Amino acid sequence: MDISAEFISIGGNRNPAAADWDAGGLRFLAFGADNSIALWDPLDEGLHGIRLVLNGHIKAVNAVKFFPTGSHEKSVLLSGSADHTLRIWRGHRYPEVEFEQIKTVIEHQGQITRISTLARPGSDIFVTGSSDGTVKIWRLVHDSDFSEIDVELLQTIALSPKYFPLNIALASLDESSIILAVAGTRSTIQIFLSRDTYFDLVASLTGHEGWIRALAFTWETSDEDSDLLLASASQDKYIRLWRVHRGEELPAVSNALTDPALGGLGKSLSNKAHRIESASAKYSITFEALLLGHEDWIYTASWRHREGKLQLLSTSEDNSLAIWEPDPNSGVWICITRLGEISAQKGSTTATGSAGGFWVGLWSPDGNSVVSLGRTGSWRMWTYSEPEDMWAQQVGITGHTREVKGLCWSRDGSYLLSTGSDQTTRLFAQWRRDNKSSWHEFSRPQIHGYDLNCIDSITDSQFISGADEKLLRVFDEPKGVADILNRLCRIEATTTELPDAANIPVLGLSNKAIQTVEDDEPVANGEDDEREAVDPASIVRKSTLDFNHPPFEDHLARHLLWPETEKLYGHGYEISAVATSNDGRLVATACRASSIDHAVIRLYDTKEWLEIKPPLKAHSLTVTDLQFSQDDRYLLTVGRDRQWVVWERGSDSNSYSLALSHPKGHTRMILGASWAVSGLKQPTFLTAGRDKTVKIWQFSSKEYQLKTSISMASPVTAVECLRQSIPNRLVFAYGTEAGELGVGAAPISSLDQAQVTGVRQNDNPGKAINQLVWRPTKDDEKLQLGVGSDDTSVRIFEVSLA
Incomplete structure (x- = not known):
């Protein structure tokens, strides 16, 4: 029997250090996904999504980093986790893409929060930071083709005063020295300099007013006498640039400090020079520029030289991703591109609210694409188009960020529905075009306020889900989603009387059916109360749902909900299981229970949505699973009380009665x-x-x-x-x-x-x-x-x- 993975969907961890795109090696993007590491090739034209998921860590993965191998045939990946371990993985492309775990190192006493490597191949030094308040310097010991890999601990730096290192940056300062910047849960940046392989603290850079979330070094130009630049981004909403200049002379004062846009702020910006000395030269570190523009915490900052220009990419909690570069005339750093969402739509994190910030921002190896990870676990991607001189959004990947609890296919098998503890229900289907096909998320029918536990299809365009809120909700497919599935997946709609779309009213949990409006149609307030303003985020324009590719995350999070048509009440505790009869006429449900009165199975008819009484009593603890036989003659239920029960349908076809039971079907819960x-x-x-x-x-x-x-x-x-x-x-x-x-x-x-x-x-x-x-x-x-x-x-x- 041959079993092979066709499709994997998994959401990314909300940790800025938990993703890295391999600039050399196999060119994969690796990201932490719960306790695992997912590997994705964002530039794959077939859009096959996640290729591999690496299992090994036993707690959440906080940090991943590719080690530069200088070879396109091999990748070495370093990962650090909340389980205190550092793991080393080796990947190769032929005969098929595969990664294997080579080594597990346990040296830190706390969670590993960050891993940093030197960007140049040939350097074997890497650094880890941990919540135990230490930074460890390592050497990767390997042969030329990385067939043998080991690690050697060179030094442990105990951070003083103690703080958590959220960020570490490394750069080669000259032939004899490496410069190391460390920052985290304080507002200062500590600079260390190596003599041989031993690092000493040589400077502390002050200026930020919040925790520092991102650090990145780069050379200003490719010239030999170029200065080194350090970018630091903080929760104080600012990015600061620092210049490391060689020689006794201080660099010319940056024009950026006298930028009139800074107003009175420019006068208070300290330009104190920190002088440091390596074995072969003297250097100064001075404050270079302050980048203003983000409206909330900044999580990542990363450099890229694109076509002779130096650019900086930053991502923020304000739902935007910014690309900065210096103005060629004045030297003032300006934001040349802003991607993401408009700040006006920021607010609650419901279906009509914000995306909850961008946690990760990465350049592609060629610098022509950027990706970012948001609160919902989804990756977005933009690619630069030269003829149009603009960044166009591309199809990314999506996935649940918490446990997946329920799964069901539509009645005809055309799409798959999943639901889970991240309080969302997602619809996956196959995008069919030309001779290609690939799986994607095409709709997010339910974005909820409670953890969702179970789901089942009633018809091809209707499903029911149960949550921790003690009731079940029934959803109907809207016309907008049916059109998208028909156009892109060749799934024909089974019914024509459908609402256009759905939205969630402010402070509500029930998806309401709404009509889409034409692009040029003005939106009038409701007639009932003229003072009641219309929320612009609740309006769906027809053009919003007209696209020829799988929906982007912004569509999924806002416009592709399903309207709710029924609520089913009756259970006293969190819903644990649901099943629909094969003829679609009955729904059986159960809830968490510790007594025979609550461990009942309730039946509802799907025509009037009325409960068929009395409920079925036999179990004494939570019913964990239930299923109708193919001819609907029997209903099978099992539970934590170790018993299975078979119920038989009565003469009126809607009532079931106890036919058989085995109180000790298993020796432990079923x-x-x-x-x-x-x-x-x-x-x-x-x-x-x-x-x-x-x-x-x-x-x-x-x-x-x-x-x-x-x-x-x-x-x-x-x-x-x-x-x-x-x-x-x-x-x-x-x-x-x-x-x-x-x-x-x-x-x-x-x-x-x-x-x-x-x-x-x-x-x-x-x-x-x-x-x-x-x-x-x-x-x-x-x-x-x-x-x-x-x-x-x-x-x-x-x-x-x-």
């Missing part, structure tokens, strides 16, 4: 259940439990039989049977608490002879798998399996049965 394909001689179902087993059961009128029990290496958290009929075989997928994924098959004539095939270790999710869903397909198509897990990823695997 976490997953699934009906086998219909057409077997006896009804057959599978259960999966914390006792590390998957069990196959069959039953007749009043008797059940355990056909086989398959043991796994760790607790089994999800199981799902393939609903398509495979001749003479029962096929199922399972997922474990350790993130192991596998597919099993058993001959129908002898179910006790089940064989299981695991996924390659590198393709497994990094944490517990919460839900598995087989894609409903026509017989001639490949089998595809959707996987949602605690490592924040949504994955689609292709399975070919031998």
